[in-house]
Amino acid sequence: MKSPIHLLRLLLAECGERCCVSTDLDLKRIEARFEREGFSFLAITLATFGKDFQQSLEQGYVSDDLFLGFKKRAGLPELFRGFLQNVFEPGSGHLRSTPCVDCIISVRQLSLMWAKVNAPASPEREEAAFTKWMECESDVQNYVLSAVGGIQWEQDTLALRRVFGLLFAPSASRIDKEIYQHHEVRPKHGPGSVAERTTSNGKYAMPSWPSRLERVFPAGDYAFHSYSSYLRWSDDHGGIAHPDPGAETPSRIVSVPKTLDAPRIIAMEPVAMQYMQQAIKDKFEDEWEKPSYNGRLNFPHHFIRYFDQTPNQRLAKLGSELGTLATLDLSEASDRVPNALVIELFKNFPHLNEAIQATRSLRSDLGKGRIIELFKFASMGSALTFPIESMVFLTVVFWGIEKELGVPLSYELIKTFIGHVRVYGDDIIVPVEFTRSVIDSLENFGFKVNRRKSFWNGKFRESCGKDYYDGEDVSIVRLRRGIPSSRRQTDSLISFVEFRNQLYKAGYWKTIREIDQWIERLIPFPAGNEGCEGLTKISYTGYEVHKMDRKLQRPLVRGMAIVPKKRKDPLNGEQALMKFFVQKNRSKRPIFDREHLVYAGRPVAVDIKHRWLHPDYGMEAASES
Numbered sequence: 001m002k003s004p005i006h007l008l009r010l011l012l013a014e015c016g017e018r019c020c021v022s023t024d025l026d027l028k029r030i031e032a033r034f035e036r037e038g039f040s041f042l043a044i045t046l047a048t049f050g051k052d053f054q055q056s057l058e059q060g061y062v063s064d065d066l067f068l069g070f071k072k073r074a075g076l077p078e079l080f081r082g083f084l085q086n087v088f089e090p091g092s093g094h095l096r097s098t099p100c101v102d103c104i105i106s107v108r109q110l111s112l113m114w115a116k117v118n119a120p121a122s123p124e125r126e127e128a129a130f131t132k133w134m135e136c137e138s139d140v141q142n143y144v145l146s147a148v149g150g151i152q153w154e155q156d157t158l159a160l161r162r163v164f165g166l167l168f169a170p171s172a173s174r175i176d177k178e179i180y181q182h183h184e185v186r187p188k189h190g191p192g193s194v195a196e197r198t199t200s201n202g203k204y205a206m207p208s209w210p211s212r213l214e215r216v217f218p219a220g221d222y223a224f225h226s227y228s229s230y231l232r233w234s235d236d237h238g239g240i241a242h243p244d245p246g247a248e249t250p251s252r253i254v255s256v257p258k259t260l261d262a263p264r265i266i267a268m269e270p271v272a273m274q275y276m277q278q279a280i281k282d283k284f285e286d287e288w289e290k291p292s293y294n295g296r297l298n299f300p301h302h303f304i305r306y307f308d309q310t311p312n313q314r315l316a317k318l319g320s321e322l323g324t325l326a327t328l329d330l331s332e333a334s335d336r337v338p339n340a341l342v343i344e345l346f347k348n349f350p351h352l353n354e355a356i357q358a359t360r361s362l363r364s365d366l367g368k369g370r371i372i373e374l375f376k377f378a379s380m381g382s383a384l385t386f387p388i389e390s391m392v393f394l395t396v397v398f399w400g401i402e403k404e405l406g407v408p409l410s411y412e413l414i415k416t417f418i419g420h421v422r423v424y425g426d427d428i429i430v431p432v433e434f435t436r437s438v439i440d441s442l443e444n445f446g447f448k449v450n451r452r453k454s455f456w457n458g459k460f461r462e463s464c465g466k467d468y469y470d471g472e473d474v475s476i477v478r479l480r481r482g483i484p485s486s487r488r489q490t491d492s493l494i495s496f497v498e499f500r501n502q503l504y505k506a507g508y509w510k511t512i513r514e515i516d517q518w519i520e521r522l523i524p525f526p527a528g529n530e531g532c533e534g535l536t537k538i539s540y541t542g543y544e545v546h547k548m549d550r551k552l553q554r555p556l557v558r559g560m561a562i563v564p565k566k567r568k569d570p571l572n573g574e575q576a577l578m579k580f581f582v583q584k585n586r587s588k589r590p591i592f593d594r595e596h597l598v599y600a601g602r603p604v605a606v607d608i609k610h611r612w613l614h615p616d617y618g619m620e621a622a623s624e625s
Helices: 004-019 024-036 039-059 100-113 123-147 152-183 211-216 229-239 272-289 298-302 308-320 341-346 350-359 385-405 411-415 433-443 490-506 509-522 573-586
Strands: 252-256 262-268 324-330 364-367 371-373 422-424 425-430 458-462 468-469 555-565 605-613 620-624
Touching: 004 024, 004 039, 004 100, 004 509, 024 039, 039 100, 039 458, 100 468, 123 252, 123 262, 123 605, 152 272, 152 298, 152 350, 152 385, 152 411, 211 272, 211 350, 229 573, 262 308, 272 298, 272 350, 272 385, 298 385, 308 324, 308 422, 308 425, 308 458, 308 468, 324 433, 324 458, 341 350, 341 385, 385 422, 385 425, 385 433, 425 433, 490 605
Parallel strands: 252 364
Antiparallel strands: 252 262, 324 425, 364 371, 422 425, 458 468, 555 605, 605 620
16 A cells, blocks of 8 residues: 555556446556656646546547547547446547446546645746746736726726625625724634744734724724733833835745645735734624525625535536536636725725725735735735635626626526525636626636636536536545555544545445555554544444443543644733733633643644544543553
């Protein structure tokens, strides 16, 4: 099991048995290319094969521009040919009238399983990702400079503001009023890193408070636990710094591991900015959870639903079965939202608009002395990126629907689209008959629809992590980290156990038997229920019991518990009191770790240790040894 080829060999054999397909030649071809190309063949080249396969399902045939780099015969690739000829007609390459769903799942599982392995990209690919980010920012800048102020821009944004008002006026008006009255606006610090490289507890010693922020959210009201504390700080330290826009700390652009193909580029926001971004984000969340206002539907609740991806997944399944709904995906979605468009949409809500702009970073630091002015609203990393982009995309989607209908939208007309339109970040679902108009409307504002991940012609649909073909779930299990060879490789081991359990639920039980034997060579691996926090295997035959807890009369099993190594981050004085009040203001019954003033932030590392575990509860027994 040390080699990923061994894992692939097991899955390939089991998929072949499931579909009554010979896979001997497939294994030889994969082994030969893996030997020549290394792991990048699995993580990049084979993943491209899987994406081409999905594109073929979408267009209904295997075209000449797909499966490049793979030998073809009679219109189909040689690799996985046994599976493919049960999906497409050999010779013509056209989709069969009743393709084998098990073969569709098998091809996707074998080709796409490695696509999202969390691994550092090469320096060349990392530099290419930064270059792509800068090119995207340049595209937004060129669009803004050419469009804003023109007659067409004025006409389009006027129409968008009307649609935006129909969708968001009730919730946006309430937030606007609360910001104006400083009522129930409760900030907090997020869990992520910040531009100043401040520690988690260190964030409570606010390094600065930009003058733009001071005009909307005065530091005396939000950066200190009381106004008297603010006055004491001013007397002792000369006040908190209020830098002008040109002197503000810029957001810091960094790369984080995502896939072998390319890293993810995110922004680390300044402390004060992310602190107040969280407050506005939470207001959006609170308002969108309300189904209605005074007898009228609250549309964000029915079209976005911040915490729940399952409505998107249900509609994707329905779209695959009936062919009535399209799933659209946007490329570089957050990086292509022009801030000028955000300002236009929120014009009728001046206090909320000012608050959003006050908490937005104006510049970004790309390192090596490269600091640029931002024309996008924000990159991933800002707490407001997701809600703002969702609002923008939903507005543009309905504008496209309005243009196709040829009549102005109204409350009653929008209501008829509940259950047919959904937006969750850059995952968009619309009725098929409006697809072309919606895509044109999105591209009109500089957004890029990813045609390879958007589906509306065939019976394949994907949204929010779930994939369907003709109403059948064809989702796959992905390997997120490398295969562990030692119990010291804690992160990989935890991930591999999760991978094993997902494979078990997907029914790959022959593969599971060998995986279990491999894991049992590294750690004790008893059976436990899904809620158990330790490293246990899911089994439909039930969980193991090694002894009973005498105090609680609960079953116990001996296994490996996940133990995070806490990050030391002491906090005292006024800042410690500030942390208490921030938490208290957000909850009537704040629950703190007893050592939260000594340890805070994400763990330094994660370890595993022998413990007695409750196999049927999501908790760990206190006893050791």
